[in-house]
Amino acid sequence: MLIELSGVSKIYNQGRANEVRALTGIDLGVEQGSMVCLKGPSGSGKSTLLAIIGCIFPPTSGKAAIAGRQLARLPDRFLTLHRRETIGFIFQRFNILPELTVLENITLPLLPLGVPPKERKQRAQELLERFAITHRAQFPAGQISGGELQRVAIARALINNQPIILADEPTAHLDTALSREFMEIMQQLKAGGKTIVIASHDPLVFEHPAIERTVTIKDGRIHVS
Amino acid sequence: MAPRNLEKQLNILDYALSSLWRRRMKSLSVLLVFAAVIFLLASFQMVTQALTDKASQVLAYTPEITLQKMSAGRQEAIPLAYRDRLAGIFGIRRVVPRIWGYYFDEVRLANYTVMGMDVREMPEGDRLDTALAKGTIPGPEEQGRVVVGQSIVKALNLDERNTFSLFRPDLSLKTFTVSGAFSRDTDIMTNDLIVMSLADARDLYEIPAGLVTDLCVYVANPKEIGTIARKISAILPGVRVLTRPQIQKTYQVVFGWRSGFGSICLLAALASFVILAWDKASGLSPEERREISILKVLGWETSDILAVRFWESVIVSGLACIVGMTAAYIHVVYFAAFLFRPVLMGWSVLRPDLHLVPRMAVGNILLILAFTVVPYLAATVIPAWRSATVPADSALGG
Ligand SMILES: Nc1ncnc2c1ncn2[C@@H]1O[C@H](COP(=O)(O)OP(=O)(O)O)[C@@H](O)[C@H]1O
Ligand SMILES: [Mg+2]
Numbered sequence: 001m002l003i004e005l006s007g008v009s010k011i012y013n014q015g016r017a018n019e020v021r022a023l024t025g026i027d028l029g030v031e032q033g034s035m036v037c038l039k040g041p042s043g044s045g046k047s048t049l050l051a052i053i054g055c056i057f058p059p060t061s062g063k064a065a066i067a068g069r070q071l072a073r074l075p076d077r078f079l080t081l082h083r084r085e086t087i088g089f090i091f092q093r094f095n096i097l098p099e100l101t102v103l104e105n106i107t108l109p110l111l112p113l114g115v116p117p118k119e120r121k122q123r124a125q126e127l128l129e130r131f132a133i134t135h136r137a138q139f140p141a142g143q144i145s146g147g148e149l150q151r152v153a154i155a156r157a158l159i160n161n162q163p164i165i166l167a168d169e170p171t172a173h174l175d176t177a178l179s180r181e182f183m184e185i186m187q188q189l190k191a192g193g194k195t196i197v198i199a200s201h202d203p204l205v206f207e208h209p210a211i212e213r214t215v216t217i218k219d220g221r222i223h224v225s
Numbered sequence: 226m227a228p229r230n231l232e233k234q235l236n237i238l239d240y241a242l243s244s245l246w247r248r249r250m251k252s253l254s255v256l257l258v259f260a261a262v263i264f265l266l267a268s269f270q271m272v273t274q275a276l277t278d279k280a281s282q283v284l285a286y287t288p289e290i291t292l293q294k295m296s297a298g299r300q301e302a303i304p305l306a307y308r309d310r311l312a313g314i315f316g317i318r319r320v321v322p323r324i325w326g327y328y329f330d331e332v333r334l335a336n337y338t339v340m341g342m343d344v345r346e347m348p349e350g351d352r353l354d355t356a357l358a359k360g361t362i363p364g365p366e367e368q369g370r371v372v373v374g375q376s377i378v379k380a381l382n383l384d385e386r387n388t389f390s391l392f393r394p395d396l397s398l399k400t401f402t403v404s405g406a407f408s409r410d411t412d413i414m415t416n417d418l419i420v421m422s423l424a425d426a427r428d429l430y431e432i433p434a435g436l437v438t439d440l441c442v443y444v445a446n447p448k449e450i451g452t453i454a455r456k457i458s459a460i461l462p463g464v465r466v467l468t469r470p471q472i473q474k475t476y477q478v479v480f481g482w483r484s485g486f487g488s489i490c491l492l493a494a495l496a497s498f499v500i501l502a503w504d505k506a507s508g509l510s511p512e513e514r515r516e517i518s519i520l521k522v523l524g525w526e527t528s529d530i531l532a533v534r535f536w537e538s539v540i541v542s543g544l545a546c547i548v549g550m551t552a553a554y555i556h557v558v559y560f561a562a563f564l565f566r567p568v569l570m571g572w573s574v575l576r577p578d579l580h581l582v583p584r585m586a587v588g589n590i591l592l593i594l595a596f597t598v599v600p601y602l603a604a605t606v607i608p609a610w611r612s613a614t615v616p617a618d619s620a621l622g623g
Contacts, residue, residue, distance in 0.1 A: 048618075051618045080524055080525075080526050081524075083524055084523070089523070091522075095515070097516060097519065099247045100243075104243070108519075109523040109524050110236075111237065111529075112525050112526060113524075114230065114232035114233035114236060115229075115232070116232050116236075117236075
């Protein structure tokens with residue numbers, strides 16, 4: 001198992017007046033090379049679960065092993081180091097920095113790794129070609145089309161060759177055509193050996209044939225129907 | 226992956242540069258305010274340093290003791306005969322008579338200082354030649370010849386001609402020929418000065434024979450100035466005895482007061498600058514918060530984000546220092562510190578075209594840096610700590 005959660009709970013602001021119990025007793029395993037959808041209404045805990053899988057914070061209790069590492073035992077700094085080697089994130093609305101160029105956006109994860117500019121460009125070049133956005137490399141990201149933006153976001157999640165791709169409601173602000181294109185690209189990545197977890201309540205996502213398993217979450221628990 | 230630390234720092238520096246460029250209007254405005262503060266501080270420092278240097282230089286030429294006769298609290302002519310009464314005081318090297326006066330030029334609305342003295346009689350008289358840019362000091366028998374300061378040269382157009390005339394009290398004209406001009410290095414004292422022989426000054430002011438305005442007393446041993454001054458006072462009651470240390474002290478008080486006043490103004494500027502820097506840096510805009518959380522999710526450590534802020538501040542303050550210091554140097558050397566003229570040269574009616582030789586002490590540079598760069602770094606990097614607490618998960622969808 002590349003992702004292995006057992007009895008995972010997450011409580012925000014524990015012990016304070018604004019305490020929120022976001023996840024309770026989550027058991028989840030994801031095989032390498034599979035594609036899973038986390039489904040559930042808004043506020044059910046999908047983003048929180050992605051954050052734990054994505055090594056942004058450890059669970060409050062329970063065990064989470066991501067790519068062979070136990071999160072609970074890692075201090076913050078090592079979570080970051082582990083995250084950048086392991087996880088590629090695709091955000092809702094993509095979270096591209098609009099004033100940076102497409103090339104700069106894609107290579108952002110490589111800067112703290114000490115990858116020199118020439119090598120950064122070289123690595124980005126392959127992805128730019130693969131996603132047919134080479135001609136946009138020097139454009140400010142705020143000036144390209146929605147479809148191109150989506151491909152920039154995907155390229156950024158792949159730049160460090162991370163084995164796990166996490167996407168948080170990627171199609172929430174896309175039209176049908178772009179949503180389909182997104183799932184097609186995910187299918188290709190899966191075929192290339194990536195492990196993919198997508199949080200979404202969009203039927204275009206969870207009904208997609210490439211999705212092997214849909215996990216429904218309600219009120220922070222896995223819902224078995 | 227092996228840590229590639231140098232490359233990482235270079236990448237972060239690169240990112241800091243491009244962030245500054247992206248926010249170039251904001252960066253530029255901070256840079257300009259910062260450079261302006263450094264410009265003011267550095268100009269001010271250079272000017273006061275240059276003035277202090279000059280004053281002490283030129284004070285070296287003033288006599289150790291100056292005697293003036295007072296009547297009803299005002300200065301009046303002093304009889305030359307007083308010289309003989311000082312003959313008995315041990316330690317006096319020489320007593321040289323001098324006529325010192327002012328001349329108001331009604332055509333040009335400027336004040337000149339006239340000094341009539343047979344300078345060859347001064348013990349240091351020969352050294353005065355080194356204060357000249359060109360020509361020679363007139364001897365006692367050279368009638369109608371003068372040495373003038375730089376602003377006189379300018380006011381009376383003495384580059385093109387070398388004679389000019391001044392009015393006697395009876396409105397008859399007395400003509401002078403320029404035999405030399407003081408160098409710019411002695412501007413602070415010689416700027417508005419016209420030096421002539423004692424006889425010419427007597428003629429110009431119509432001072433009767435046997436009288437002068439003051440007597441310059443030169444002593445053999447500077448340590449005895451105080452003692453000798455006291456003895457003179459005893460022998461010549463009603464005569465004002467000015468010693469060089471007293472004059473020096475007066476200058477220092479004037480400089481001290483002026484630079485104190487200036488310092489307060491500069492401190493106010495500095496304080497407002499720090500407030501501005503703090504305000505700019507502490508107000509994390511939503512865009513900045515978003516950028517920080519995105520960078521964090523993408524694997525940037527908190528220290529990397531702080532390093533970006535740090536480099537941005539170092540670049541801004543480094544540039545501001547270079548721009549500010551260079552501008553200050555140009556201001557002081559090529560524009561004669563014209564911004565500070567009213568504050569620093571208030572005592573002269575003639576706006577002197579003062580030529581300053583700026584001196585920048587290393588200690589003072591460090592002091593300026595300590596007062597500007599350090600607060601700026603603190604004002605920008607410390608609030609960035611707060612930005613480091615922006616949680617990475619805020620970049621995820623709600
Ligand atoms: N940073 C946070 N601090 C406090 N509560 C939070 C935080 N993030 C999410 N929550 C709460 O946790 C619960 C689950 O939220 P989330 O994981 O974002 O759900 P989803 O992504 O399914 O909409 C919600 O009640 C939400 O208000
Ligand atoms: Mg969510």
